[in-house]
Amino acid sequence: MQRMSVKRSNKMSNTGWDVVIVGGGPAGAVLAHRLSEDPDRSVLLVEAGPDYGNNVEDWPPELLFSQEQPLTSHSWDLHDAGNRIFLPRARVLGGASAVNACYWIRGSASDYDDWAVSNPGWTFDELLPFFRRAETDPLGGQLHGTDGPVQVSRADHWSPGDLAFTEAAASLGMDEVEDINGDRVQVPSVGPVPKNIVADNRFNAVLSYLAPVRNRPNLTIRSETLVDRVRFEGEHAVGIVTATGEEINSDLVVLAAGAYFTPGILNRSGYGNEEDLRSLGISVRQHLPGIGQNLLDHPFAVEVAEGTLTPEAEFGKQLQGQAMGRGRSGG
Ligand SMILES: Cc1cc2nc3c(=O)[nH]c(=O)nc-3n(C[C@H](O)[C@H](O)[C@H](O)COP(=O)(O)OP(=O)(O)OC[C@H]3O[C@@H](n4cnc5c(N)ncnc54)[C@H](O)[C@@H]3O)c2cc1C
Incomplete structure (x- = not known):
């Protein structure tokens, strides 16, 4: 079952939200959880993929099965510029935590x-x-x-x-x-290996961070909504524009669409290498050539x-x- 949840906050003013978070992966889920702790702050979490809710029975089995990474399920189907290397990223509320290997490891x-x-x-x-x-x-x-x-559990x-x-x-x-x-x-x-697995299920960021707080009246989760760019008035970000052209107003915009997609949203909003932006017909707000450069990812064998x-x-x-x-x- 795919579900689109739209819940209106009783705190949303006529002018918009206090905070809009773009991207419902682990980063967006943690932010939505923590920022909505203040009941006077209205928070909207916007995710391009579907929302399978709080109950594991409603999730596709391959996203829960923790012993394999379902790399082609809910995939954004990304490849490198030469079209040789598949770059797995999930388009679903929970982001890559819904397909990842569940290793819960710290650095030194x-x-x-x-x-x-x-x-x-x-x-x-x-x-x-x-x-x-x-x-x-x-x-x-x-x-x-x-x-x-x-x-966290260990076998x-x-x-x-x-x-x-x-x-x-x-x-x-x-x-x-x-x-x-x-x-x-x-x-x-x-x-x-310490893993975020509960009862053999991949314990993704929806189950860990969003499920306990979904009933907060000041938190709204909107799935199946692709964000195109940030909207500005003068120097200030005042909201977002979706791929269908809908404008959503907010005092604060947080981009948490992951290492692959946040730079694209910034580019479409006018931030990046000015030459590249102009060649794509995007009006330049600021020449910041580092955006979208120097991507590092780890190979998987x-x-x-x-x-x-x-x-x-x-x-x-x-x-x-x-x-x-x-x-x-x-x-
Ligand atoms: C196959 C695989 C295995 C991994 N294994 C591990 C592991 O074992 N342990 C570990 O610690 N880490 C692992 N990782 C890495 C970990 O999953 C990521 O570091 C983490 O998910 C990043 O979180 P994020 O929220 O920044 O981005 P993501 O998880 O990528 O979430 C971004 C979200 O934004 C949404 N989005 C993107 N663009 C838009 C848009 N324009 N509009 C609206 N929504 C948008 C996406 O659909 C997605 O839900 C793995 C990753 C992969 C791919």
Whole structure:
């Protein structure tokens, strides 16, 4: 079932919303959750894809099945300019969290501390309260939260493949650890993958961040609505324009359409390389050539091995590796 939910906030004034968030992936879902905590702030979350709601029974099974990434389901069908590399991105409320591998992994403290050199506020110690606030990790302790929206779990029994992987890693000198997220400084180690999976289902950003707050009268979720650009009056953003030409007014516009689509919305709004924008007939608001440049993504390689499926694997619960190794990160 595909559903389009439009709920009117009792706080929306005649002139528009306090905040419009574009894109209902993890970033947009977290923002909608947190910004609507203030009942006097009206928040509209706009998503291009469908909204399957709060109940897992209403979700397409492939989006819930956590042991495979359904890369072609709800796909934006993106490819690189040479049309050789498929770039999976999901067009659905929940964004890529509805198709991803559910690995719930932190970086090493020194990585964040490096970021903080030019971005004050981003040291590991400053971020730790937010890491903790996001999760419910049954391992608890100083580094984990135990009452956040994202439920973290680890497999309780391993397949022969996981055991072989762990033994091989240990024979290379990697420490076996119970908790891959359990240290400030990451050292080469092997252990069970922490995953955001609940009752075998991919616990996407809708189920973790939007389901608990949908009944807030000041939060509206509008799905199946493609946003074209930000609308301006003079120097100020005053709302958005959808692909059908509808104008939605807002005091604040937050673009959370992901690394691939936020730059496009900015370009269509007049921000980017002026030469490129002019060649596309877009009037230039500001020459910012960095927008849409320097994209980094991580490659994904699949190794296929022939073997006999264990009863657990046949049941479909353990098709994906439950053990992971990590190398040294940071200093
Ligand atoms: C196959 C795959 C596996 C991954 N595995 C992991 C993992 O195991 N662990 C991990 O931590 N991360 C993983 N990731 C990365 C993680 O899912 C992303 O970092 C995360 O989803 C980014 O969130 P986001 O909200 O910024 O963007 P997205 O998740 O891309 O969400 C953007 C949303 O904006 C919507 N949108 C885009 N353009 C418009 C528009 N014009 N109008 C309206 N809506 C629009 C999209 O439909 C989408 O819902 C994986 C990603 C992929 C693709």
